[in-house]
Amino acid sequence: MRFGYSSDCLRHDPGPRHPESPDRLRAIRRGLAHRHGVEYVDADPITAEAARRVHDDDYVTEFREFCDSGGGQWDPDTVAVEATWEAACKSAGLAVWAAEEAVAGATGRDTPFSLGRPPGHHAVADDAMGFCFFNNAAVAAQATLDDGLDRVAVIDWDVHHGNGTQDIFYDRGDVCYCSIHEHGLYPGTGTVDETGAGEGTGTTVNIPFRAGSGDAAYVEALETAFAPVLAGFDPDLLLISAGFDAHVNDPISRMSVSTEGYGVLAARARSLADRLDAALGFVLEGGYGLETIADGVEMTNEVFDGYEPVEPDDDVDDDAQSVIDDARAAHGLGEK
Numbered sequence: 001m002r003f004g005y006s007s008d009c010l011r012h013d014p015g016p017r018h019p020e021s022p023d024r025l026r027a028i029r030r031g032l033a034h035r036h037g038v039e040y041v042d043a044d045p046i047t048a049e050a051a052r053r054v055h056d057d058d059y060v061t062e063f064r065e066f067c068d069s070g071g072g073q074w075d076p077d078t079v080a081v082e083a084t085w086e087a088a089c090k091s092a093g094l095a096v097w098a099a100e101e102a103v104a105g106a107t108g109r110d111t112p113f114s115l116g117r118p119p120g121h122h123a124v125a126d127d128a129m130g131f132c133f134f135n136n137a138a139v140a141a142q143a144t145l146d147d148g149l150d151r152v153a154v155i156d157w158d159v160h161h162g163n164g165t166q167d168i169f170y171d172r173g174d175v176c177y178c179s180i181h182e183h184g185l186y187p188g189t190g191t192v193d194e195t196g197a198g199e200g201t202g203t204t205v206n207i208p209f210r211a212g213s214g215d216a217a218y219v220e221a222l223e224t225a226f227a228p229v230l231a232g233f234d235p236d237l238l239l240i241s242a243g244f245d246a247h248v249n250d251p252i253s254r255m256s257v258s259t260e261g262y263g264v265l266a267a268r269a270r271s272l273a274d275r276l277d278a279a280l281g282f283v284l285e286g287g288y289g290l291e292t293i294a295d296g297v298e299m300t301n302e303v304f305d306g307y308e309p310v311e312p313d314d315d316v317d318d319d320a321q322s323v324i325d326d327a328r329a330a331h332g333l334g335e336k
Contacts (some may be wrong), residue, residue: 001038001109001110001111001112001113001282001300001301001304001305002039002040002041002101002106002110002111002112002113003032003038003039003040003041003112003113003114003115004040004041004042004043004094004095004097004098004112004113004114004115004116005025005029005040005041005042005094005115005116006042006043006090006094006116008045008083008086008087008090009022009025009087009090009091009094009115009116009117009118010022010025010026010087011081011083011084011086011087012080012081012083012084012087012088012117012118013081013083014078014079014080014081014131015079018079019131019251019252019288020117020118020119020131020286020288022117023290024117024287024288024290024293025115025117027290027291027293027294028115028293028294028297028298030294031294031295031297031298032294032297032298032301035298035301035302035305037109037305038301041097041112043090043093043094043096043097043114044093044097045086045089045090045092045093046089046092046093046096046134046139047089048060048064050092050096050139050143051089051092051134051139053139053142053143053146054125054135054138054139054142054168055123055125055126055134055135056125056126058126059125059126059127059128063080063085063088063128063133064085066080067080067081067082067083067084067085068082068085070082071084074128075128075129077129077130077131077186078128078129078130078131078132078133080128080133084118084133087117087118088118088133088134089134090116091114091116091117091118091119091120091134091136092116092120092134092135092136092139092140093116094114094115094116094136095114095116095120095136095137095139095140095283096139096140096143097112097114098112098113098114098140098239098281098282098283099112099140099141099143099144099152099237099239099281100143100144100147101281102237102239102279102280102281103144103147103149103236103237103279105279106279106281107280108304109304109305111270111280111281111282111304112281112282113242113281113282113283113284113297113300113301114136114140114281114282114283114284115284115297116136116283116284117284118131118132118133119131119132119136119243119284119285119286120132120133120134120135120136120137120138120139120164120165120283120285121135121136121137121156121158121160121162121163121164121165121241121243121285122135122160122162122163122164122187123135123138123164124163124164124167124168125164125167125168129164129187130160130163130164130186130187131286132164135164135165135168136283137154137156137162137165137239137241137283137285138164138165138168138169140239140281140283141154141169141175141237141239144236144237145174145175149236149237150174150236151174151175151176151233151234151235151236151237152174152175152176152235152236152237152238152239153175153176153177153178153230153233153235153237153238153239153276153278154175154176154177154178154238154239154240154241155178155179155222155226155238155239155240155241155269156177156178156179156180156181156240156241156243156285157179157180157218157240157241157242157243157246157265158179158181158241158242158243158245158246158285158286158287159181159182159185159243159245159246159250159253159255159286160181160182160185160186160187160243160245160253160286161179161181161185161187161188161189161190161206161208162177162179162181162190162241162285163187163189163190165177165241166179166189166190166194166204166206169200169203169204170194170196170197170200170204171196171197171198171199171200172198172199172200172203173199173200173203175200175203176203176204176205176229176230176233176235177203177204177205178204178205178206178207178225178226178229178230179205179206179207180207180209180218180221180222180246181206181207181208181209182208182209182210182211182213182246182253182254182255183208183209183210183211183323184208184211185253190206190208191206191208192206192207192208192323192326192327192330193330194206195330195331202229202331203233205225205226205229205327205331206327207221207225207323207324207327208323209221209255209319209320209323210319210320210323211253211254211255212254212255212256213255213256213317213319213320214248214255214256214257214258214261214312214314215256215257215258215260215261215264215312215314216312216314216315216316216320217316217317217320217321217324218246218257218261218265219261219264219265219268219311219312220316220320220321220324221320221323221324221327222265222268222269222272223268224324224328225324225327225328225331225333226272227272227275228328228331228333229331229333230272230276231275231276234276235276235278236278236279237278237279237280237281238269238272238273238276238278238279238280238281239281239282239283240266240269240280240281240282240283241283241285242282242283242284242285242296242297242300243284243285243286243287244262244286244287244292244293244295244296244297245286245287245288245289245293247259247262247287247289247292247293247295247296249289249291249292250287250288250289250292251288251289252288259292259295259296259299260299260309260310261309261312262295262296262299262300263299263300263302263303263307263309264309264310264311264312266299266300266303266304266309267303267308267309270303270304282300284297
C-alpha cells in the first residue's frame with residue numbers, strides 16, 4: 001500500500017492522558033518500519049473552502065479562531081491546541097489524497113491508505129465531537145463528487161458509530177454510508193432503522209452489534225448486509241473508514257475482532273470493490289491500543305502485499321445474526 005502521512009498530524013497533541021495521542025501514528029510507523037516497499041506520501045492540506053463543502057461556514061470560522069487563540073477544551077472529550085487547525089486540515093487533505101489516488105487507478109500494492117489524525121467520523125456539519133474536528137471521509141467523498149464522480153460509498157468499521165458521516169449525507173442520494181459498531185457505545189447513534197431520508201432513503205446501513213462480536217459477525221455483516229445494498233447503489237468509489245478499536249485488545253471497547261479478522265475484512269473490502277467495479281481507498285479513524293492499531297494497519301498492508309488471511313471458522317452467534325437480519329429487513333432484502 002501507499003500511505004498518506006505527514007508529521008504535521010503529530011502536532012495536534014491533546015495531552016498525555018488523552019487516548020487520541022500522536023503516539024498512535026508513531027506506533028503505526030514503527031510497525032511498518034520492517035516491511036519492504038512501504039511508501040509514504042505527503043499531501044496538501046485542505047483549504048477552509050474545501051472544509052465548507054461539508055461543514056457549516058460558522059463552524060469552520062469558529063474552529064479556526066479557537067485554535068488561533070490557543071485552543072483548549074472544545075467539549076469534555078475533544079481538545080484542541082494552536083496546531084490543531086493545521087493538523088486537521090492536513091488529516092483531511094491526506095484523506096482527499098487517498099480518494100483521488102484510488103479514483104486515478106491505484107490498485108494492488110499501490111492502494112492508498114491515509115494515516116491522518118485527528119480522526120474525523122464523529123465531526124458533524126456544525127460541530128466537533130468525539131476527538132474529531134473535520135470529517136475526513138466526508139471531505140474526501142465530497143471532493144471526488146465535486147470532481148465528477150456520481151456516487152461514493154463509505155464502509156465504517158470503527159467500533160464507534162460515525163454519526164458525523166451519517167448525518168452529513170443522510171438525506172443525499174450520492175453517498176451510501178455503512179457502519180458496523182458496538183451498540184450502546186459513544187455516541188449512541190446508529191440503529192438499524194436509521195436508513196436515510198428524502199433522496200437518501202435507503203443509503204444508510206447500520207449494524208449495531210452487541211459487545212463481544214468478532215470476526216465471523218463482521219464478515220457476515222459486510223457480505224450479507226452491506227454488499228447487496230452497495231450492489232444496488234453502484235458506487236464509483238468505496239472508502240473504508242478504518243478504525244481498529246473493535247480489536248479484542250483495544251482499551252476502550254468490548255468487541256472481539258482479531259488482527260487476522262482485520263485482514264479478512266481488508267480482503268473482503270478489496271473483493272467487494274472489485275465486484276462493484278469501484279475504486280478503493282482507506283482512511284484511518286480510531287484505534288487506541290498502540291500495539292493493536294499498529295498490528296491492524298500492518299495486517300491491512302500485508303493483505304495488499306499478497307498475504308491471504310485465515311477466514312474465521314466460528315459461527316455467527318444468534319444475537320449478531322439477529323441484528324444482521326434486522327438490517328437486511330430494513331432495506332427490503334428479506335431472507336438470505
